[in-house]
Amino acid sequence: MKAITLLGSTGSIGTQTLDIVAQYPDRFRIVGLAAGRNMAMLAQQIRQFRPEIVAICDREQLPELTQAVADLSPQPIILAGDAGVIEVARYGDAETVVTGIVGCAGLLPTVAAITAGKDIALANKETLIAGGPVVLPLVQQHGVKLLPADSEHSAIFQCLQGVPSGGLRRILLTASGGAFRDWPVEQLESVTVADALKHPNWSMGRKITVDSATLMNKGLEVIEAHYLFGMDYDQIEIVIHPQSIIHSLIELQDTSVLAQLGWPDMRLPLLYALSWPERIYTDWKRLDLVKAGNLTFREPDHQKYPCMQLAYAAGRSGGSMPAVLNAANEQAVALFLDEKIRFLDIARCIESVCDRFTSQNRSTPSLDEILAADRWARQEVIGLTTSIAY
Numbered sequence: 227m228k229a230i231t232l233l234g235s236t237g238s239i240g241t242q243t244l245d246i247v248a249q250y251p252d253r254f255r256i257v258g259l260a261a262g263r264n265m266a267m268l269a270q271q272i273r274q275f276r277p278e279i280v281a282i283c284d285r286e287q288l289p290e291l292t293q294a295v296a297d298l299s300p301q302p303i304i305l306a307g308d309a310g311v312i313e314v315a316r317y318g319d320a321e322t323v324v325t326g327i328v329g330c331a332g333l334l335p336t337v338a339a340i341t342a343g344k345d346i347a348l349a350n351k352e353t354l355i356a357g358g359p360v361v362l363p364l365v366q367q368h369g370v371k372l373l374p375a376d377s378e379h380s381a382i383f384q385c386l387q388g389v390p391s392g393g394l395r396r397i398l399l400t401a402s403g404g405a406f407r408d409w410p411v412e413q414l415e416s417v418t419v420a421d422a423l424k425h426p427n428w429s430m431g432r433k434i435t436v437d438s439a440t441l442m443n444k445g446l447e448v449i450e451a452h453y454l455f456g457m458d459y460d461q462i463e464i465v466i467h468p469q470s471i472i473h474s475l476i477e478l479q480d481t482s483v484l485a486q487l488g489w490p491d492m493r494l495p496l497l498y499a500l501s502w503p504e505r506i507y508t509d510w511k512r513l514d515l516v517k518a519g520n521l522t523f524r525e526p527d528h529q530k531y532p533c534m535q536l537a538y539a540a541g542r543s544g545g546s547m548p549a550v551l552n553a554a555n556e557q558a559v560a561l562f563l564d565e566k567i568r569f570l571d572i573a574r575c576i577e578s579v580c581d582r583f584t585s586q587n588r589s590t591p592s593l594d595e596i597l598a599a600d601r602w603a604r605q606e607v608i609g610l611t612t613s614i615a616y
Contacts, residue, residue, distance in 0.1 A: 228500065229319050231258035231344070233311065233335050234326030236267040238431050239349040239375070242493050243324050244271060246500065249508075254500065257320040260311040260327075260335070263287065269294035272302060279303040279317045281310035283331075311335050316342035322500060324375065325350040328433055329556050330549070330600050333357045337593070340364045347499035349375040351450045352556075356549035356600060358453040360593045372454070373499040378447050379454055380495030381473035381486035386455070387503075389478065396477035397451055400467040401526065402427045404438035407468060411530045417569045419562065427470040427490050436559045440572055441526065445537025446555075449548050452541055459541050464534060466524045471513070488513050532573040540580060546591040546599035547583065553603035554579040567611055579606045 230247065234240045240261070247254045256275040261268040265287040272280055272295050280302050282291050288306040295302070305313055308331075315323055315335035323339040324347040325332050332350035337357070339346060341364060348354070354361060365372050374380045378399050386394065405424045406414060422439040423432060430438070437443035441464075448462050473495075475485040488494050489511055497506060528535060533555070540551035558575040561567045567575070583603070588595065 227252065228254050229257045229321050230254055230500065231260075231314060231317065231320040231323045231339070232256060232326065233260045233315060233323060233332065234262070234328065234350070235259040235271055236261040236264035237326055237328060239324070239326030239492065239496070243326065243496050243500075244275065246493055246497050247275065250506065253506070257318050258314040260314040262327075265291050265294070273298065277302050279305070279314050281305040281307075281314045283307065283311055308334070312338045315339040316344070320344055322347050324496070324500070325353060328431060330356050330553060333361075333597075337361065337364060340368055340370055343368055343370060345371040345373065347373050347375040347496070348379075349496070349499075351376060351379075351446050352552050354453045355446050355449045355552045357593065357596055358449070358548065359545070359591055360596060362453060373502055374450075374454060375496050375499035376447075377490075377492060377495050378474040379450060380498055382451065382455060382476055384486045384498065385474075385476045385484040389476075393478050394455065394457065394476055395461065395479045395481075397455065397457055397462045398475040398477065398483075399444055399447055399451065399462065399464050400470070400472050400474050400523075401441060401444040401464055402438065402470045403466045403468055403526075404441060404443075405435070406439055406530070407466065409530075411527065414530065414570055415568070419565060422562075422569060426468070432563055433556070433559055436562065436572075437555070439569075440533045441531035442533035442537065442555050442572075442576075444526075445534045446552065448534075448537055449541040459538055464526050466526050467521070469518065469521055471518050471521055533576065536573065536576055536580060543584070545589050546596050547580065549591075549596045549599045550583045550603040551576060551580055553600040554607050557604040557607040561607070561611055571611075575607050575610050578610055579603050582606060 256277045258279045259277045260281040263284040285306040316338040322345045326349045336353045470490045540547045554576040558572040
C-alpha cells in the first residue's frame with residue numbers, strides 16, 4: 227500500500243486524486259492533506275481518509291477546522307498557513323506527494339517534499355516553470371522521482387516507456403484550443419469572464435480554464451516539457467486538437483510517431499503517476515474510437531494566442547524569466563477574473579513585464595532570486611493595471 231500526501235486536496239486535482247484513493251483502498255492510503263480555504267470540504271476529507279497531518283492555508287479558519295473534527299480519535303495534527311503546508315509536504319512516511327496546489331504557491335512545498343526524500347506526482351506545472359533551475363538539481367541530489375501527473379506530460383512520459391536514450395526527436399503537445407478556438411480574433415476584445423470559463427472539453431479550475439482560453443497553459447507546458455524531458459524548445463511543438471482524445475505525441479529519430487489516447491479524464495494521468503511502473507485495472511469508461519469519431523488537427527493561430535510566443539521567448543531566455551512570465555500571468559489572470567482588466571490585457575501585461583525584466587535576468591538563479599522575481603512581476607502587473615481602463 228503506497229502512502230500518499232496530497233497538496234491542494236479540495237481543488238480539481240485533489241478531489242480526483244481522492245476519488246482514486248477511495249476506489250483503491252488496498253493500494254493507497256493518505257498520510258497528509260493540505261488545502262487552501264475550503265474548510266468544510268477539508269473537514270469531510272479528514273473524516274473520510276483519516277490523515278495523520280493536515281493544513282489549511284487560511285489561518286483564520288484553523289479554529290473552525292479544529293472544532294469540525296474535534297470528535298475524531300486519533301486526532302490528526304492540524305496546522306495552518308504556508309508553513310503548515312510545507313510541514314505537511316515533508317511529513318512522515320509518505321512515499322509520494324501529489325502537488326495539486328495552483329500556481330507558484332506550490333513551489334516551496336514541493337521543494338520541501340523533495341528534500342525530505344519524497345517522490346513527486348507533479349500536477350502543479352508552475353513548480354518546474356518557475357523553479358526548474360533549482361528543482362531539477364534537488365531531484366537529482368535527493369534521488370527522488372518526478373512523475374508528471376497532468377494529461378499532456380503524462381502522455382509523453384507514457385509514450386517514452388521503452389524508448390532508448392537519444393531516441394526522442396520531437397514532442398507534440400496537443401491543445402484543445404480553449405473557449406475561443408472557434409471565435410474570430412476580432413471578437414476577443416469583448417469577451418467576458420463567463421465566456422472564458424466555458425471550456426469545451428475539460429472541467430477545471432477557473433485559473434487554468436482562462437489559461438486554456440489564452441493558450442498560456444500550453445506555453446507553460448512547453449517550458450515544463452523542456453525541463454522534464456530535456457528537449458530543446460525547437461523540438462517542442464503545439465498542435466490544436468479540438469477533440470482532446472490524443473493527449474500528446476512524440477516523434478522518434480526514425481520518424482515513427484507514438485501517441486497516448488483516452489477520454490478527457492484527469493484521473494488517468496493521476497493514477498499512472500501514483501502507480502508507475504504498474505498498470506492498474508479500472509472500470510472506467512473505455513475509449514471507443516468509433517464514438518470518438520473524427521480526430522482533427524490544426525496549427526495554432528499566433529494572432530489569437532500571443533501568450534504562446536511569450537512563453538517560448540521566456541523559456542529560451544532561461545534563468546528567472548519563466549518565473550516572471552508565470553507570475554505575471556497568474557496576477558493578470560486574477561485581475562481578469564476580478565473584472566479589473568480585459569481578456570486581451572492579459573497578454574499585454576505579461577509582455578510588458580517580461581520586457582522590463584530582461585536586463586535583470588541571470589542564467590543560474592537561486593531559489594531566493596526566483597521567489598524575488600515572482601514577487602517583482604506580480605507588483606509590476608498591479609502597477610500596470612492602474613493605467614488600464616476596464
